Amino acid sequence: MKKDKYYFKNQYPLIWQQDDFYIKIYSSTPNVATGILLTTNNSTFVIDPGDGILRDLNKDVGANSIMKISDIFISHGHHDHIGGIWSLLTYMSVLKRKESLRIYFPKGCIEIESIYKAFLDVYSKELTYKIQLIKIDKQSSFTRKSVRIKPFKVNHREPGDDGSSSVAVPSIGYKFFYDNKSICYGGDTAYCDNLAKFAKDSDLAIIEAGAEDEEKTDLHMTIAQAIQIGKTAKKYFLVHLPE
Numbered sequence: 001m002k003k004d005k006y007y008f009k010n011q012y013p014l015i016w017q018q019d020d021f022y023i024k025i026y027s028s029t030p031n032v033a034t035g036i037l038l039t040t041n042n043s044t045f046v047i048d049p050g051d052g053i054l055r056d057l058n059k060d061v062g063a064n065s066i067m068k069i070s071d072i073f074i075s076h077g078h079h080d081h082i083g084g085i086w087s088l089l090t091y092m093s094v095l096k097r098k099e100s101l102r103i104y105f106p107k108g109c110i111e112i113e114s115i116y117k118a119f120l121d122v123y124s125k126e127l128t129y130k131i132q133l134i135k136i137d138k139q140s141s142f143t144r145k146s147v148r149i150k151p152f153k154v155n156h157r158e159p160g161d162d163g164s165s166s167v168a169v170p171s172i173g174y175k176f177f178y179d180n181k182s183i184c185y186g187g188d189t190a191y192c193d194n195l196a197k198f199a200k201d202s203d204l205a206i207i208e209a210g211a212e213d214e215e216k217t218d219l220h221m222t223i224a225q226a227i228q229i230g231k232t233a234k235k236y237f238l239v240h241l242p243e
């Protein structure tokens with residue numbers, strides 16, 4: 001068995017579907033972009049709209065479906081998870097969206113608040129729809145369009161200014177429940193009990209394995225750690241693998 005850390009390679013998109021509960025991961029590449037679409041018969045959500053999300057959605061599902069997106073879920077503010085939000089928001093206004101749009105993000109995520117503020121500075125006069133920012137601080141679940149969403153805290157960090165220590169990044173995962181099935185998306189995180197708890201028994205667990213090596217496991221998980229959690233779900237995808 002090859003032990004190369006890059007042994008696992010994903011071919012995107014990754015798709016999982018049970019009846020009308022559907023998820024498609026267009027991409028999940030560290031430092032480049034993540035982009036995920038989740039749908040049911042009556043809901044269209046986007047998770048972590050990284051760079052290229054508008055291009056991918058436009059090519060895959062087209063304008064009508066893009067306009068149906070009602071909720072965007074942000075795991076954390078790193079650019080490879082939110083870099084595409086500006087173009088998505090602008091596109092919706094150019095196409096004269098009327099329905100309000102909800103964006104969920106972890107409390108303390110200054111990137112989303114800053115982008116929102118800058119977006120309104122530029123477009124408030126012509127913006128055709130309302131954007132509702134929903135800061136997530138607690139782990140209370142809520143329901144949108146027949147999908148129950150349970151946010152949960154994870155433990156993601158980034159290198160500190162001194163180059164040696166690391167600092168915590170406001171970061172959450174989401175578990176989506178629909179029609180007696182569930183999908184757990186951990187976002188970016190080091191190994192943490194909370195992710196292990198919510199991934200367990202999910203119909204699908206989407207688990208990051210972004211650690212470059214064994215020494216840097218306070219930022220991301222190694223493949224072995226990710227598999228250990230993934231195996232407790234009925235099916236799992238490893239994502240965010242270093243390229």
Ligand SMILES: [Zn+2]
Nearest residue numbers: 076078156188
């Ligand atoms: Zn990150």
